[in-house]
Amino acid sequence: MQNKRILLINFYSPKSLGLRFLERALTGAGFDVTVLYFKNFHSTRPKKPTETERKLLLDFLAQYNPLFIGFSVMSSLYLEVVEETARLVRSHIAAPLVWGGVYATMFPERCLAHCDYVLRGEGEGAIAELAKRLYSGESLDDMENLGYTGPGGPVVNPVRPLVTDLDTLPMAEIGLDNKYFIDGGELRFGDPMLSSVSYETTCSRGCPFVCSYCSTVGIKRVYRDNRHFLRFRSVDSVIAELLHAKDKMKRLSVIHFWDEIFPDDQKWINEFTTRYKKEIGLPFEIWAHPLKTSHELIKKLRDAGLFQAVMGIQSGSPEVRKKVFHRVESQEQVMAAAKALSDNKVPRVIYDFILRHPFESTEQLKETYALCDALPGRFTLQLHDLNFLPGTDIVQEALKRGLYTEPEMESILYAPMEKQYATWWESGGSDPETVFWYNLIYMTQFKSLRRKARCLAKNPESRRGRAAAARAYKWGKRLSTLRRYRQKGWTLVKGFFRK
Numbered sequence: 001m002q003n004k005r006i007l008l009i010n011f012y013s014p015k016s017l018g019l020r021f022l023e024r025a026l027t028g029a030g031f032d033v034t035v036l037y038f039k040n041f042h043s044t045r046p047k048k049p050t051e052t053e054r055k056l057l058l059d060f061l062a063q064y065n066p067l068f069i070g071f072s073v074m075s076s077l078y079l080e081v082v083e084e085t086a087r088l089v090r091s092h093i094a095a096p097l098v099w100g101g102v103y104a105t106m107f108p109e110r111c112l113a114h115c116d117y118v119l120r121g122e123g124e125g126a127i128a129e130l131a132k133r134l135y136s137g138e139s140l141d142d143m144e145n146l147g148y149t150g151p152g153g154p155v156v157n158p159v160r161p162l163v164t165d166l167d168t169l170p171m172a173e174i175g176l177d178n179k180y181f182i183d184g185g186e187l188r189f190g191d192p193m194l195s196s197v198s199y200e201t202t203c204s205r206g207c208p209f210v211c212s213y214c215s216t217v218g219i220k221r222v223y224r225d226n227r228h229f230l231r232f233r234s235v236d237s238v239i240a241e242l243l244h245a246k247d248k249m250k251r252l253s254v255i256h257f258w259d260e261i262f263p264d265d266q267k268w269i270n271e272f273t274t275r276y277k278k279e280i281g282l283p284f285e286i287w288a289h290p291l292k293t294s295h296e297l298i299k300k301l302r303d304a305g306l307f308q309a310v311m312g313i314q315s316g317s318p319e320v321r322k323k324v325f326h327r328v329e330s331q332e333q334v335m336a337a338a339k340a341l342s343d344n345k346v347p348r349v350i351y352d353f354i355l356r357h358p359f360e361s362t363e364q365l366k367e368t369y370a371l372c373d374a375l376p377g378r379f380t381l382q383l384h385d386l387n388f389l390p391g392t393d394i395v396q397e398a399l400k401r402g403l404y405t406e407p408e409m410e411s412i413l414y415a416p417m418e419k420q421y422a423t424w425w426e427s428g429g430s431d432p433e434t435v436f437w438y439n440l441i442y443m444t445q446f447k448s449l450r451r452k453a454r455c456l457a458k459n460p461e462s463r464r465g466r467a468a469a470a471r472a473y474k475w476g477k478r479l480s481t482l483r484r485y486r487q488k489g490w491t492l493v494k495g496f497f498r499k
């Protein structure tokens, strides 16, 4: 008789939302779940597992004889580590290895080279069904969402429809004596979430937009009927989850809402803001979009505790936004959204940009400088380089325009982890004119440097001006580090006093 134990492993994120949902789906179906978080989250320079950590992983797995081991493969940035871990696990443990998550959903055939099964798409229903079928020895061939290697090669079955009512899904799990964490050369017992000062969740699933550099479009295409790709939870369910988090996490002081775009439905917002303020009352962060950011919406959210909004603008050039990034907002709409954030005095406003890529001319970079110079209020800039992600439309566009050959693109998409993370942020440019305008853009986020940037912008050819911009950029980097420490300190202090 098979046992009912299932092991789930997540990479570089001990807060993984996906696995927390799956855990509840499996325990609800009567299975015994153990979760291992392998390596901590690091947004800029995650380290590869050490020899000691790999050994700890193997020793840990050797204690179990699970029905299957599930890997959550959310991002291709650390695919190298996922593949290495799969090789290690498969050479020592007999249990079938199942991959799921965003990357596995989009590239099941590639994943099947490293695992026994892939489960595509939303996983709650699928993983519970897989567990039941494996437990009872039932055939898997016709199972929806499943990918496997048949006699003739990879077989990828269609996915089940999207869950229409998100409230029917079990809530994400927090705590329980079934969680382990390997990082810093040691294995620790317990849910790392419990001692954290921040909780992460979403009120929705899906996104109405189709940005060319984002995987969301590819995920949407996996579903035959994706008319209702964007779905919302009820306010009741969100508040119930947050109350649960508040109860379990004694140092909790900040909520991060990781909705691709925070809901903007008026009725929903009215109910949410009233109840959140009364029942949760903690500062919270959202991701915003220029077309979903109005003065009225931000006013209500601000009153309920909004302390940080991250809004993607991506380029100051309407042409790059529209033709390259497939973003339709006009310059006026971008500025109106920025004004809404500034007028409502949102304490921390962060704007994301993707710059210095082969689709962008210097003139277009100058347009970004002009837009940043005109942005109202205090803000932080997150300047990214373009990270080509597998399965995104911009990859096809780059190939179509002949910017890269297929093998060149392949080596960019699957570059070593370190290189991919470096590109996500800033990997540096070499053309002096590009560097100059980039430096000026960076300077606009500091009041003390903005005026200087304006002077330098008048004489872009001057060598002395370019040198001054480079120095100011370095100075800005230091200011930015100080700002980051101040903000981290603020969050920790809040957490300490809640305790």
Ligand code: B12
Pocket (backbone or CB within 6 Å): 011, 012, 013, 015, 016, 017, 018, 019, 021, 022, 041, 042, 043, 044, 069, 070, 071, 072, 073, 074, 075, 076, 077, 098, 099, 100, 101, 102, 103, 105, 119, 121, 122, 123, 124, 127, 200, 202, 213, 214, 215, 216, 219, 258, 259, 260, 389, 390, 421, 424
């Ligand atoms: C929220 C989010 C985050 C949050 C995660 C918060 C958390 N606590 O989990 C934060 C901000 C921390 C984050 C970080 C990163 N993210 Co992110 N993130 C997202 C976003 C918007 C939603 C993910 C999510 O939580 N969805 C809700 C949950 C419930 O769904 P899910 O994770 O997909 O899980 C479901 C299924 O996939 C499946 N499933 C998942 N795991 C498994 C495992 C098994 C065995 C099975 C059977 C099924 C299964 O079942 C789950 C339940 O239905 C996605 C975009 C998207 N549409 O997915 C990008 C996205 C996944 N992120 C992306 C990236 C690049 C990153 C970072 C690398 C960024 C960085 N430089 O740091 C890191 C990597 C973090 C990590 N270690 O995995 C990319 C990945 C693309 C790629 N090819 O790499 C995406 C697709 C966005 C994009 N730009 O296209 N992210």
Ligand code: SF4
Pocket (backbone or CB within 6 Å): 207, 208, 209, 210, 211, 214, 215, 216, 217, 260, 261, 289, 312
């Ligand atoms: S708005 Fe954000 S989540 Fe939606 S498609 Fe664009 S980048 Fe992706």
